[in-house]
Amino acid sequence: MLKLIFYRFIQAALILLLISFLVFVLLVSAGGDAISALQTNQQISEQTLETLRRLHGLDRPLPVRYGMWLGELAGGNLGQSIYFQAPVWNVIQPRFWNTIALAMAAMSIALAFASTLGLAAARRTGSLADRFCDLSILLASSTPRLVLAILALSFLARTSLIGGTATDWQTGTWLLRLLPPAFILSVPLIALLLAQTRAAVSARLKEDYVQVARAKGVSERLILVRHALRPALNPLITTFGSSLGGLMSGSVVVEQVLNWPGLGQLSVIAVRSRDVALLMGIVLITSAAVLFGNLLADVMLRLNDPRLRRENHIA
Amino acid sequence: MKPLLRQLATAFRNLRGRSSLIAGILILAFFCLIAVFADLVATYDYRSQSRREPMAPPSSLRFQDAQGNWHPRPFIYARRLVDPLERRYEEDTQQRYPLELFAPGYSYKLFGLFTTDRHLFGVQSADSANSVEAPRLNWLGTDGLGRDRFSRLVLATRFSLIVGPLGTLLASALGILIGLIAGYAGSWVDAVFMRAADVMMALPTLVLILAARAAFPLELPPARAAALLITIFVVLGWAEMARLARGLTLELCQREFVQAAISIGCSPARILIRHILPNAARPLLAQTFLMLPAFLLAETSLSFLGVGLQEPEASWGNLLADAANLTLLERHDALPILAPAFVITAFVLGVRLIGRGLERFDEPFTTQLSKTAKSA
Numbered sequence: 001m002l003k004l005i006f007y008r009f010i011q012a013a014l015i016l017l018l019i020s021f022l023v024f025v026l027l028v029s030a031g032g033d034a035i036s037a038l039q040t041n042q043q044i045s046e047q048t049l050e051t052l053r054r055l056h057g058l059d060r061p062l063p064v065r066y067g068m069w070l071g072e073l074a075g076g077n078l079g080q081s082i083y084f085q086a087p088v089w090n091v092i093q094p095r096f097w098n099t100i101a102l103a104m105a106a107m108s109i110a111l112a113f114a115s116t117l118g119l120a121a122a123r124r125t126g127s128l129a130d131r132f133c134d135l136s137i138l139l140a141s142s143t144p145r146l147v148l149a150i151l152a153l154s155f156l157a158r159t160s161l162i163g164g165t166a167t168d169w170q171t172g173t174w175l176l177r178l179l180p181p182a183f184i185l186s187v188p189l190i191a192l193l194l195a196q197t198r199a200a201v202s203a204r205l206k207e208d209y210v211q212v213a214r215a216k217g218v219s220e221r222l223i224l225v226r227h228a229l230r231p232a233l234n235p236l237i238t239t240f241g242s243s244l245g246g247l248m249s250g251s252v253v254v255e256q257v258l259n260w261p262g263l264g265q266l267s268v269i270a271v272r273s274r275d276v277a278l279l280m281g282i283v284l285i286t287s288a289a290v291l292f293g294n295l296l297a298d299v300m301l302r303l304n305d306p307r308l309r310r311e312n313h314i315a
Numbered sequence: 316m317k318p319l320l321r322q323l324a325t326a327f328r329n330l331r332g333r334s335s336l337i338a339g340i341l342i343l344a345f346f347c348l349i350a351v352f353a354d355l356v357a358t359y360d361y362r363s364q365s366r367r368e369p370m371a372p373p374s375s376l377r378f379q380d381a382q383g384n385w386h387p388r389p390f391i392y393a394r395r396l397v398d399p400l401e402r403r404y405e406e407d408t409q410q411r412y413p414l415e416l417f418a419p420g421y422s423y424k425l426f427g428l429f430t431t432d433r434h435l436f437g438v439q440s441a442d443s444a445n446s447v448e449a450p451r452l453n454w455l456g457t458d459g460l461g462r463d464r465f466s467r468l469v470l471a472t473r474f475s476l477i478v479g480p481l482g483t484l485l486a487s488a489l490g491i492l493i494g495l496i497a498g499y500a501g502s503w504v505d506a507v508f509m510r511a512a513d514v515m516m517a518l519p520t521l522v523l524i525l526a527a528r529a530a531f532p533l534e535l536p537p538a539r540a541a542a543l544l545i546t547i548f549v550v551l552g553w554a555e556m557a558r559l560a561r562g563l564t565l566e567l568c569q570r571e572f573v574q575a576a577i578s579i580g581c582s583p584a585r586i587l588i589r590h591i592l593p594n595a596a597r598p599l600l601a602q603t604f605l606m607l608p609a610f611l612l613a614e615t616s617l618s619f620l621g622v623g624l625q626e627p628e629a630s631w632g633n634l635l636a637d638a639a640n641l642t643l644l645e646r647h648d649a650l651p652i653l654a655p656a657f658v659i660t661a662f663v664l665g666v667r668l669i670g671r672g673l674e675r676f677d678e679p680f681t682t683q684l685s686k687t688a689k690s691a
Contacts, residue, residue: 142664147656154644252521271525286519
């Protein structure tokens with residue numbers, strides 16, 4: 001297990017390095033930089049722009065800039081955001097926690113909903129719960145988050161349930177504001193998890209060992225939870241891991257529409273203002289989150305399934 | 316060989332019990348029809364502004380006039396902007412304007428071939444000698460510049476329906492190609508492609524699409540914007556498909572018929588195309604249908620965030636940008652503003668229904684078709 005984690009960390013470091021290089025090249029070769037937004041301002045002379053560029057090191061060639069960025073990263077520094085005039089980490093940090101909170105809330109909602117309904121539906125095919133499950137999967141998978149977010153916005157705008165600006169939130173308002181985006185983010189996840197839970201559990205319920213357990217007189221509830229659910233957890237864990245990272249980056253639109261100050265919203269700002277250092281920080285953190293989610297899933301899979309522990313798979 | 320008609324009849328009989336597949340196909344077919352006949356369905360040019368009528372409510376179709384008389388033919392009343400600040404409108408009940416089918420309007424080219432000026436709906440002045448201009452017929456009202464929302468929505472179908480599906484198709488094709496090659500070649504080719512796929516999958520896609528799009532000028536003509544978006548989708552979207560195709564190839568390579576093909580000396584290209592690809596087609600097709608909504612929504616999100624297609628061109632995404640405007644939502648009837656949201660949902664629902672219909676049955680529709688043709 002430790003070996004796996006060790007190998008995965010090395011792999012992740014290499015992947016992150018590659019990603020950072022790709023994104024850096026893409027952003028820098030894009031033409032225009034954080035300073036070019038000032039160009040339209042008549043009061044700022046060409047000379048000032050040049051000085052600003054030199055100050056931020058934007059006039060150097062690409063390899064040099066990437067090298068400088070890497071050097072700073074090695075020292076634990078993500079660089080300086082030009083748009084916010086602050087260290088990137090200071091800008092990202094509060095928003096990072098907001099996004100984490102949002103992702104966690106969405107994941108909990110999806111897991112709670114999917115596991116209860118999925119189990120109920122798996123017990124008997126064609127039951128009311130099964131049909132309801134069918135319908136929820138179809139609806140949840142075909143309503144885009146963007147649409148949901150906009151509908152929620154138009155609804156909330158009418159009820160004026162929540163208001164105020166981001167700075168004057170109390171804890172209660174914070175929670176109240178967290179719920180709508182969390183629900184919306186959880187919807188596609190619900191479809192995914194629900195379909196998997198139902199398929200996996202109902203397949204397990206047909207196995208011989210479940211028949212044996214029934215013959216022994218084990219209660220139906222215990223069979224469901226102990227004999228059927230645990231082996232059915234594997235695909236769920238994989239989905240959980242891969243969507244954890246997806247939640248981090250998938251929230252761009254939802255955060256933007258419902259004004260949740262997280263990483264998604266920040267990335268829109270960073271892209272619009274061509275703030276390379278800031279965007280690099282965001283890309284790095286979200287990519288790391290995706291890789292971490294995958295690693296977490298692998299570790300959990302091995303904890304749940306002894307067969308996987310015995311195999312010495314590392315890839 | 317059975318006549319084509321009877322083959323089709325058997326195929327149709329096999330459709331029974333595939334209600335979700337049929338429903339999905341019908342929905343998509345409807346969207347395709349709308350896209351093809353967009354100019355016919357639209358009432359006005361989607362760019363033409365009517366500055367005297369900003370944020371007008373939907374025209375209400377009536378059968379009963381203000382005097383209480385019933386008319387067999389539906390009609391609308393002209394409306395007047397009574398309060399430019401609040402944008403309130405009042406109906407002028409002096410004159411009825413009956414609805415007309417295939418009414419003349421702006422001229423366009425049907426299928427890009429025939430020039431015509433007919434539109435599905437329109438209104439005419441009550442008597443043609445009257446010089447009073449007929450009021451505009453806005454099924455969904457107008458936007459802030461007085462452009463007809465309905466026409467914009469209809470025309471937007473074209474852009475959104477080209478970019479999403481075409482991007483999916485090309486990305487799938489690239490992914491399948493890479494997956495087949497990686498799975499068949501193995502060793503370092505496999506390692507290189509699959510690590511690349513890992514990197515692609517670990518990337519925060521939407522952020523990256525945003526960044527990639529931001530690398531190009533914002534103002535682009537629709538054709539170039541579409542080409543750019545499709546390219547970005549293909550470059551960023553092949554990974555998932557490649558993984559699936561690789562897994563399937565690895566699995567199929569163990570099977571006897573592939574081994575046999577190798578042993579009689581078939582070229583790798585022939586084995587991949589004639590033996591492996593047809594047997595992997597079903598899961599690959601299912602995956603394509605799973606990917607389609609994601610790509611469609613990526614386009615919508617980009618246009619929504621203001622880096623996809625730019626105004627005055629219309630796409631589902633930039634129409635939705637209106638719907639995220641709180642002041643508009645608070646002041647006006649929300650339903651017409653939210654119409655694009657429902658349209659998008661309906662389309663995705665259609666795609667999902669087809670995907671579900673495909674996975675419901677163990678045998679793919681196409682093999683069943685050929686089987687019935689053979690057995691008879």
